[in-house]
Amino acid sequence: MSLRLKAFGSYRAGGRPVTVTGEPVRRIAFTDITHYDVDPNGTFLTESAYVQYFTPADRNAEPPAVLLHGGGMTGAMWETTPDGRPGWLHGLLDAGFEVHVVDNVERGRAGWMPGLWAGAPLLRSMEEAWTLFRFGPPDGFADRRAFDGQQFPVDCLDEVAKGFVPRWTSTTDAQVAALRAVLERVGQAILVCHSQGGEVAFRAAAGAPDRVAAILAVEPSGAMDAVADLATIPVTVVHGDYLDTAPIWRDLAARWTTMAQRLRDRGGRAAIVDLTRIAAGASHMPMMDRASDRYLDAIIADRCR
């Protein structure tokens, strides 16, 4: 690869102050030689998004692409693939897009605040990923026996699992607010979201449709009923293979179709890109699949405008 950048860097978007009071001071050893009293009371800034952006020197005429990860993952999911190839971040830059990669509230470099949110943080097991991401049958996990024709490089499953981060299920409102703050800063964006990020993206877009030039939703898993506020935005839903392997995927596939139809019924523009038309065997993680480059090219070409 070779890439000429006009600019790159990072910023924080959104966030709110939280004040802690009434907690006891504790003596803490921070390194082998630094021990000091820590006052856990004070002011904290939390619920912001971390965004890393890249502007190619040869930029296309499109709005910037804002990439929003799915649940239990971070913006790193768009970078180098598990088998070491350039990811969709690279592909979008090569195509001339300015790209903003989000780590949303409580994920990755956005940071998190102990004790702030309801419920326990959940970390995804490799076994759950194996079935939920449709890599193979449940009893295939142990020896990495994938579905026939699977595009995901299952011998590199470890690399993906190392990238899993805990997630709360009570932070969606905060994530929507932070993504809205990202959109305010970017101006107008093509919103590329994945899985649980779909709920966040659809809700943020519905609240600021003038800020969203298009939505590319890769197997989104939420917020697909309230289409009224999305009718001015071209929506492309992208999905992979093996959708009949579990009720959750059969249900979501039906919802993708329904959402697209409802958008059209309201005069909106909606398309569904079935990645199996490009290459059979797409998993829930087409940005990591062996055919990831071809999948991205097809999405860029066939998206709804």
Add this chain to the structure above:
Amino acid sequence: MSLRLKAFGSYRAGGRPVTVTGEPVRRIAFTDITHYDVDPNGTFLTESAYVQYFTPADRNAEPPAVLLHGGGMTGAMWETTPDGRPGWLHGLLDAGFEVHVVDNVERGRAGWMPGLWAGAPLLRSMEEAWTLFRFGPPDGFADRRAFDGQQFPVDCLDEVAKGFVPRWTSTTDAQVAALRAVLERVGQAILVCHSQGGEVAFRAAAGAPDRVAAILAVEPSGAMDAVADLATIPVTVVHGDYLDTAPIWRDLAARWTTMAQRLRDRGGRAAIVDLTRIAAGASHMPMMDRASDRYLDAIIADRCR
């Protein structure tokens, strides 16, 4: 800015599997429409480091620089400064260095595992940062009244605080192991570390001195007694201003001097770069100070070889 990259991307280094058993299955709502049973048992891969690397097209003849953040921070601390200027990551790339930016175990995109490590995770308050990072006197926090001549842009303190992440104090061994795995992969590196990252860097380097071409330690806060295994590595300690404002800094300043002398006594090479010679008013975060570019230039020029 303009930057031509030969390569960039990310990888994971180190890590170990953890198996969870005996926990009850729970019904969880992940988005507004996806509710399913989650089995918290299974296999997890944790304690790896996330590394993002950049290789400039016009690369210099130096070993790659590996950047290790301090406590409660992530690799984002080396990027864009709080007041929006290119950070030391950019400066090192402009100088032709290949740069590997680490999020070490349990920080940022490296992820963390609930319940795994001893003790509670600590999030730094803005008040603690104000005094510990030597931005100003304790009673100056409320109205951002900094020390005279302070180089840190205190009106942008919010941006830094948004980047604070919780940290455990029981993960140093795991962080040392993960940094060792990074060094294994990089080959031979110039290790640039900050604050609590100093303890991790010195210990990792002592265990693999052939992998470390030099250490640039910005106000390191640990592991400075066992110099025997570091005597073959040129060590540069970099420090800022206002070291007489608190006992912790007076103590550490004395240790930096002692460490350098001990290294020299063993035939090693050691230098101390006092940033006040470049521009007075350096804080604990010289990579974020207004004079950050000049500080980096001085460190590159005056480092011990």
